[in-house]
Amino acid sequence: MALTDTAARTAKPREKLYRLTDAAGLCLEVTPSGSKLWRFRYRFGGKAKMMGLGAYPAVTLAKARERREDARRLLADGIDPTTHKQEEKRAQAAHVHTxxxxxxxxxxxxxxxxxxxxxxxxxxxxxxxxxxxxxxxxxxxxxxxxxxxxxxxxxxxxxxxxxxxxxxxxxxxxxxxxxxxxxxxxxxxxxxxxAAIAPRTKHHPHVPLSEIPTLLAKLEASKCDPMTAMAVRLLLMTGVRPGELRHAPWEEIDLESATWTIPAVRMKARRPHIVPLPTQAVAVFLKLREMTGSYPIAFPGRNNRERPQSENTVNKALHQIGYEGRQTGHGFRHLLSTELNSRGYNRDWIERQLAHGDQDEIRDTYNHAHYLPQRRQMMQEWADSVEALCTGANVVAIRSVKS
Missing domain, CATH: 1.10.150.130 (Tyrosine recombinase, N-terminal domain)
Known part of the structure; x- marks a missing residue:
């Protein structure tokens, strides 16, 4: 009769070693010390042999039967399972894991x-x-x-x-x-x-808002690519990261609804980001579409239109007009943050506009598309104030908004 798990579990040690047989050569060897060892008895090359299959109960009856069948398959192929096992151990010991x-x-x-x-x-x-x-x-x-x-x-x-x-x-x-x-x-x-002590963090440099009209005027008067000047204006008016702008495909930008939706796969924090576009940004995109609308990417590279504009293009242009070390493409985000915070806008609106992570993960997930109406108004007021400053109009201080 085939061996049962109950029989294996309840088998008691005796003065001498004894075996409980299963079938097809499998047996459980019970030693005087109480150890229970699975053995596979077989013949190879005309000689009776025995192979260990592990100890019970670590190796269950079902597992022991699986190992017996593996050994029997080797025998059917003319391979001694004991020799095969020894060779595997030697090969494993010889291999040094790097x-x-x-x-x-x-x-x-x-x-x-x-x-x-x-x-x-x-x-x-x-x-x-x-x-x-x-x-x-x-x-x-x-x-x-x-x-x-x-x-x-x-x-x-x-x-x-x-x-x-x-x-x-x-x-x-x-x-x-x-x-x-x-x-x-x-x-x-x-x-x-x-670890080496890191030097004090240097934020991306940016000029004060009062210098923005001069910067934009110098950029327009320079010989830089018109697309580069447009990129600078969009960075200033949206607060997106330069990389998010460079890689933006036209399919993300809905100019009718004045909304730019960036999928999670393109965002640093791996969350989708909705960017409300002020009317000034829409106007820039409309002009840009006349130039690059036939390409998948809004800011295609100069030499290869299938690839985005070089990551150094904006910073190089700023360098050429005299702003090296004073203004970078990423620095427009810091300018935006500084100005909006100083004007009393709700911090959550600003952080969401900049696509910063929220330390409260649940809150962050819930709010990933929140504050859109508030942010749309905030960014329109920001763009209006920049435009007024650039045209020399009287800039009316934006009323502090607390909620």
Whole structure:
């Protein structure tokens, strides 16, 4: 009769070793010490042999039967299952797992969750700053001091943000290895304790609002591409990030409703972002559409119309008209934030307009498209005040809005 789990569980040790048989060569060996070991009895090359299949109850009766069937399939192919098992163990012991193997597996597991740009940049730093140094090192031999030295090398070239990412990725890779059983410890913990002290954060420079008319006038009078001047005006009037503007396809921009909807895949925070367009921004887009409306991207590159405008185009133009170190494309966001906050607008409206994350994740998800009417009015008033300043009209102070 076939063995049952109840019989295996209740089997008691005796003075001498004995076996409870199942079928097709499987049996449970009960030792005087109480151990219960699965054995597979078979014949190979005319000789009786026995193979261990694990200990009960860690290996259940069902699992033992699976292992027996695996062994019987090997026998059917003319392979001794015991010899096969020994060869697999030797091959496994002979293979030295390198850090690169684990790192590549970690990257393949995580990269689908990241934005394409994030995944590409992560791979660039992974290969350039980590794998090039310790990629071929055996996993079990990597020590904390050599990881500290690796990060120090990144810090010495002034790339402190990259060094922070490297510390983070090293820790995550070893944590992944711990979960897989590839390593027994994480030598990358607490690397931040010895991190180089970052210099005081320098915000993207921007000129005061009073200088904006002069800046725009110089830009219009310069020999820069008209599209570049339009890009500057749109950055000023919308507060979007330069990269969000450069890559904007026309299909995102609805000029009839004066609304620009940026999908989550293109946003830094991975949430969709709705940008209300003041009438001045709509006018710029209408003029731009006459120039680039036949292309998928609103700001196509000069040499390749299928690709977006270069990321350096706006900053280069500002540099050429004398604003190097004083104004950047990203700096218009800081100008907008400073001005709107000083005028007393609701902070939540401003943060949503700038697509900043909310520390309260639930609140952030709920509010991702909120305040649109309020933001539309706020941004129209902002654009009107900039226009009035540029035309020399009397600028009426915008009334403080608290809610």
């Amino acid at each position: 850090f690169e193997e684990l790192a590549r597996e970690w990257y393949a597991y995580n990269s689908p969750r990241w934005a394409p740009a994030t995944a590409a940049k992560a791979l660039q730093y992974l290969e350039g700053d980590i794998l090039s140094v310790i990629g071929q090192r055996p996993l079990q031999e990597i020590t904390r001091p050599e990881l500290v030295a690796l990060v120090r090398k990144v810090e010495t070239r002034g790339a402190l943000n990259v060094a922070g990412k490297v510390r983070q990725w090293l820790s995550q890779i070893f944590r992944y290895g711990l979960a897989k059983g590839s390593v027994v410890s994480n030598p990358a913990t607490d690397l931040d304790v010895v």
